[in-house]
Amino acid sequence: MLKLGMRSKFLYNSASEQEIHLAMTELLRLKYKDLLWWHTPNGSYYGSRKQAARQGLLMRKMGLRPGVPDLFFPSLKLFVEIKNAKGKCSESQIEVMNRLEECGYRCEVLRDVATLVD
Numbered sequence: 174m175l176k177l178g179m180r181s182k183f184l185y186n187s188a189s190e191q192e193i194h195l196a197m198t199e200l201l202r203l204k205y206k207d208l209l210w211w212h213t214p215n216g217s218y219y220g221s222r223k224q225a226a227r228q229g230l231l232m233r234k235m236g237l238r239p240g241v242p243d244l245f246f247p248s249l250k251l252f253v254e255i256k257n258a259k260g261k262c263s264e265s266q267i268e269v270m271n272r273l274e275e276c277g278y279r280c281e282v283l284r285d286v287a288t289l290v291d
Contacts, residue, residue: 188257188285189257190255190256190257190260193255193257193283193284193285193286194212194243194255196286197244197255197283197286198212198244200286208246208248208249209246209247209248210244210245210246210247211244211245212243212244213241213242213243213244213245215237215238215239215240215241238269239263239265239269240263240264240265240266240267240268240269240270241269242254242266242269242270242273242280243255249279250277250278250279251278251279251280251281252270252273252278252279252280252281253280253281253282253283254266254270254280254281254282254283255282255283255284256282256283256284257284258284258285260284262282
């Protein structure tokens with residue numbers, strides 16, 4: 174576990190998943206510049222409902238898989254799902270994380286910046 178020494182609203186229960194995610198990625202960019210990682214944007218659609226529906230269909234045809242965790246750190250063999258204090262993993266998220274663990278990857282659910290795992 175990394176001890177980050179960071180105190181902000183992102184350490185408390187009031188932060189949304191998006192706020193926690195943004196705080197984590199900002200920290201990664203600032204403190205861990207050489208660490209290779211990325212976000213898998215499952216369910217991030219923009220535009221009108223019609224555009225979002227078309228984009229979602231196209232993404233599924235291209236291989237989008239529901240349940241894939243938010244962040245991947247290849248050199249650490251680590252997948253991270255970000256949830257707020259009240260957030261729960263969906264059935265598809267649990268299924269994918271179980272399958273990833275069977276393949277030798279580590280999967281973590283993080284709820285605040287202070288528990289960011291290396």
